[in-house]
Amino acid sequence: MTVLSGSLGAGKTTTLNHILESEQELNAAVLVNDMGEVNVDADLVERESDLTQNDDEIIEMSNGCICCRLRGDMLDEVGRLADERDFEYLLVESSGISEPIPVAQTFARGFEDADFDPTGVYELDTMVSVVDAHSFWKAFDSGQALTDDSVDPQGNRVPEEALMDQIEFCDILLLNKCDLVPDDELDEIEAVLKTLQPRAKIIRTEHGAVAPEEILNTGRFDFNRASQSAGWKRELQEGHHHESASDEHGVASFVFDADRPFHPERLSELFTGLPDGIIRAKGFFWSAGREDVAMGLDKSGQSVRAGPKGTWVATLPKAQQERYFAARPGIKENWDEQWGDRGSELVFIGREFDQESLVTDLEDCVLSDAEMDENWNEYPDPFGRDEQRELVLADD
Numbered sequence: 001m002t003v004l005s006g007s008l009g010a011g012k013t014t015t016l017n018h019i020l021e022s023e024q025e026l027n028a029a030v031l032v033n034d035m036g037e038v039n040v041d042a043d044l045v046e047r048e049s050d051l052t053q054n055d056d057e058i059i060e061m062s063n064g065c066i067c068c069r070l071r072g073d074m075l076d077e078v079g080r081l082a083d084e085r086d087f088e089y090l091l092v093e094s095s096g097i098s099e100p101i102p103v104a105q106t107f108a109r110g111f112e113d114a115d116f117d118p119t120g121v122y123e124l125d126t127m128v129s130v131v132d133a134h135s136f137w138k139a140f141d142s143g144q145a146l147t148d149d150s151v152d153p154q155g156n157r158v159p160e161e162a163l164m165d166q167i168e169f170c171d172i173l174l175l176n177k178c179d180l181v182p183d184d185e186l187d188e189i190e191a192v193l194k195t196l197q198p199r200a201k202i203i204r205t206e207h208g209a210v211a212p213e214e215i216l217n218t219g220r221f222d223f224n225r226a227s228q229s230a231g232w233k234r235e236l237q238e239g240h241h242h243e244s245a246s247d248e249h250g251v252a253s254f255v256f257d258a259d260r261p262f263h264p265e266r267l268s269e270l271f272t273g274l275p276d277g278i279i280r281a282k283g284f285f286w287s288a289g290r291e292d293v294a295m296g297l298d299k300s301g302q303s304v305r306a307g308p309k310g311t312w313v314a315t316l317p318k319a320q321q322e323r324y325f326a327a328r329p330g331i332k333e334n335w336d337e338q339w340g341d342r343g344s345e346l347v348f349i350g351r352e353f354d355q356e357s358l359v360t361d362l363e364d365c366v367l368s369d370a371e372m373d374e375n376w377n378e379y380p381d382p383f384g385r386d387e388q389r390e391l392v393l394a395d396d
């Protein structure tokens with residue numbers, strides 16, 4: 001099976017129809033997930049591809065998203081399909097806001113609440129994300145997310161976070177609507193995509209016209225590799241610290257690390273005022289006043305979330321610490337006698353931003369010697385108590 005993800009209107013249905021038309025021999029079934037009341041996409045697939053006449057089957061799932069509420073239902077549906085029909089390939093179009101990881105997980109590993117176990121029946125072959133080249137910059141620069149009513153302080157996700165998930169977790173990136181964008185701009189978008197997601201193959205398309213063999217039976221999907229493929233994860237693992245390596249399109253990424261806590265207010269100010277060119281930021285940090293919790297940063301486009309993310313190994317009982325050291329020797333290597341693993345590692349990925357001044361600004365946010373000597377652990381902070389949430393809304 002192949003799963004198509006991508007934001008609203010990126011061209012998933014168009015791509016699906018193209019595949020079904022150009023592979024007449026393909027004995028396929030299709031599952032379309034649409035969040036609306038009426039499953040417009042399923043109608044379109046049905047109408048434009050004569051699927052029903054080919055004795056194929058389309059499952060429509062509306063009123064919910066297959067990455068969360070409908071996970072179990074989705075499995076039951078494809079289980080029924082496997083029982084009742086004889087077909088070779090399953091194509092899934094997920095809704096524009098679907099997160100690809102839980103969808104992939106559901107198919108690759110099953111889901112506890114479902115009666116049907118897909119492993120051994122379905123084989124997840126390729127995760128495809130369709131990216132709209134025409135609205136690419138707008139999706140990250142518009143600031144829509146922050147004024148959008150759908151964002152609330154409880155931490156609901158915003159569209160650009162879904163888009164970032166789709167870019168970071170896939171095997172094939174289809175850069176669609178290339179007819180609407182000049183070549184030099186496409187080169188820039190591709191440079192950004194490559195940095196955000198170094199593993200995926202990027203294919204430029206117009207009207208979803210991709211050769212079927214590029215996304216069917218590619219054998220590319222591997223859950224573990226896909227989970228590790230985000231550009232920011234690689235940066236952290238490979239430790240490209242403070243390195244400036246911007247490519248010919250001005251795309252650069254670097255890791256900032258510090259073994260002292262940040263001044264929370266200075267840092268939150270910096271986070272909310274990051275240069276426009278910073279498309280992605282991710283990592284963990286040590287915030288003065290939070291001795292026990294590791295804080296997380298998660299920025300996609302205009303959306304910036306920060307807040308409690310985990311526990312420092314240093315705060316765990318000794319026996320548990322030993323288990324961590326055994327599993328991840330890297331922790332021990334960077335262990336500070338006084339502070340243990342407390343510290344910060346933040347990845348920034350962006351385009352045409354002044355890296356040097358950002359590093360200086362970050363350094364200014366770290367506690368000074370004097371601040372450290374005073375009460376390093378007595379700073380109030382604007383971050384939420386329980387979880388990461390939108391920073392701009394964090395002070396209400």
Ligand SMILES: Nc1nc2c(ncn2[C@@H]2O[C@H](COP(=O)(O)OP(=O)(O)OP(=O)(O)O)[C@@H](O)[C@H]2O)c(=O)[nH]1
Pocket residue numbers: 006007008009010011012013014015041095096176177178179180205206207208
């Ligand atoms: N100019 C241009 N238009 C395109 C291209 N691909 C798709 N479209 C148009 O963009 C619109 C959205 O395409 P869909 O295929 O419905 O997008 P989708 O991702 O399935 O959309 P949702 O299911 O609503 O999330 C349609 O009007 C398509 O005809 C393209 O490459 N170039």
